[in-house]
Amino acid sequence: MTTQPTLPKEGGKAGEPGNPQSSDGLKAGLKNRHLSMIAIGGVIGAGLFVGSGSGIAAAGPAILLSYALVGVMVVFVMRMLGEMAAAQPTSGSFSAYADRALGRWAGFTIGWLYWFFWVVVLAVEATAGAKILEGWIPAVPQWAWALIVMVVLTATNLASVSSYGEFEFWFAGIKVVAIGAFVVVGLLAVFGVLPGSDNPGHGVAYLTDHGGFFPMGAGAILTGVLMVVFSFMGSEIVTLAAGESEDPQKAVTRATNSVIWRIAVFYLGSIFVVLTLLPWNDESIVDKGSYVAALDSIGIPNAGRIMEVIVLTAVLSCLNSGLYTASRMAFSLGQRGDAPKAFATTSVRAVPQKAILASVLFGFVAVFFNYKWPDTVFAFLLNSSGAVALFVWLVICVTQLRMRGIILREAPEKLVVRMWAFPYLTWLTIAMITFVLGYMIYDGGDAREQVLLSLLVAALVLAVALVRQKLAPRRGAADEAQSGTKESVTRS
Known part of the structure; x- marks a missing residue:
């Protein structure tokens, strides 16, 4: 009979003098600024820059x-x-809680x-980054890039967790600055404040002028959901990284x-700007990409090259975090x-070298x-891992239904983050995710x-x-018997 692990006992914070390691033995080498930027940048994947044009074309x-x-589903x-991670920060995150x-x-x-999923x-990301770099320096073949x-x-992740954090801090910082600048400049252009722009406020009419707000019908909203849902994957990385931070509970909280405003600004804000700078059915949105097309429309020079740099940064960020996340999950397993x-x-x-x-x-095998x-x-690898994001979210929901009671029973003072309207919103989220999975099967095709x-x-x-x-109980009995035999031999 196996015994269940208990919540960590009270003690000093990881990173304090005399307590340099996290609760699961890894070094607490991530600073608060690293965690903050990982949290902000974690929701900005390359899919937002690359795939949003197809979603706009499909749903208007x-x-x-x-x-x-x-976004609402991800917030929930x-x-x-966050409720579970604040009470029990660990590199295994939702897997350990499940x-x-x-x-x-x-x-x-x-x-x-x-x-x-992450390997x-x-x-995917290594190939995407190699294509961009080959375009800049064709003398180096794509496989070499x-x-x-x-x-x-890999060398960065092997060096130390702080090296990963520092790289991700700057990768995520570039993404955040780029999206923030895009939203600000775009809104100035939409409302005629940007020098050279005219027809202030006219861009808002693009939301209804070309076939209405639902040009493809209300059902296209669900088609759009299928196309955008996977661009949100990665928001949960911060809860894995929190286990190696100076103050895990504070970082998770x-x-x-902050997840609400991050999704509102980076996703809804930037897509709103695209839709108000260009008609949704403008061919350049798909041909050039939504962000490049929007920048071109307001006369930003070298928009394509600027976006290539940003996309490359997003790709490297995803690759960096993907390697970190996969290795920490392997470590926890x-x-x-x-x-x-x-x-x-x-x-x-204090890094899990062999797991990395x-x-x-x-990852190299998959690249090959x-x-x-x-x-x-x-x-096959790509498609067979395609719905894992939704499986993960579903497991998180079901796990939280049980973990709330465990936390309240064992360490109620650690319940510093609480799910709203528990358990009703939890069940609603489960229903939403199940519906999306069901609609993917109904919709057919790649989904x-x-x-x-x-x-x-x-x-x-x-x-x-x-x-x-x-088989575990049998192994346990065998191990116990073997241990008992050894003990008898030792005593004799």
Whole structure:
């Protein structure tokens, strides 16, 4: 019979003198400014810059409602995750909480699925960054750029957690400044304040002038949801990183409280600017990309090149965070006995070196598949990890339903972040995520393939988890018997 882990006992904050490590043995090397920027930049993925044009073309101005619906869902999920992370900060985050609240099978399954998602993302982002760099310096082949990018960021993660934090601080900072400047300049142009702009306020009419606010019908909102939902993945990274920060509870609380304005400004604000600078059906939005087209429309010189730099930064940020996240999840799985024990060891710099190398190794394999068999093997990897984001959010919701009671029973003083209107909003979020998954299957095409293949992989991982759990008591009895034999021999 296995015993459940308890919440961490009270003690000094990680990072204080005499307590240099986090609760799970990693070095508390992330400063508050690192966590703040990781939290802000975590919601700004490359998908926002690259994929928003397709969403606008599919739903028209109603794409704003698609972003708002997904944004509300993410806010609720982050609030739930923040509640658990503030009470029990750990590098395993939702996987460790699922292990505690739902059973070892749940933590094992969602932990490995999440790891699988990020090692595939490593290949996607490395290839995307290599394409941009090859365009700038064609003498270096694309595969070489992908290798260079992966090696540099692997070295950064291996050096120390503070190196990861410093790189991410500047990557995220560039994204935040770029989006903030885009929103400010765009709004000045829309309302005729920007020098050279005219027809003040006319841009707002673009929201209804070309076929109304719902040119594709109200149902297009759901189509838009399917297209934008995955661009929000990564907002949960801050709760994994909080375990290696100076003050995890404070960091999680800040990140959770600020998620609303981050989504409002960076997603809704920037898409609103695009839709009020250009008609939604302008072909350049898809051909050039929504942000480049918007900048071109107000005469910003070299808009395409500027956006390439920003997209490259977003790609490198995602790659950096993806490697960090995958390695910390592998580390946590190793600690709980759900992965090789070597993953739970740390180097002299207190980083999980073997977990990092194992994660990047699979990332390199995925990159190879992307170059060798992009339409078969890599397409399968991509689609089979496509719905994992929604699975993760669903598990977070279900876990929080159980963890609230555990926290109140064992350490009520640690419930400093609370999910609003519990349990009603939790159940509403579960219903929303389930509906999105169901609509993806109903909608058909790539969305259906992603859900079905992701369910297939999830079922396989779950089967392994259940077999391991069934065999665990037998292993435990055998180990106990062996231990008893050794003890008898020693005494005699």
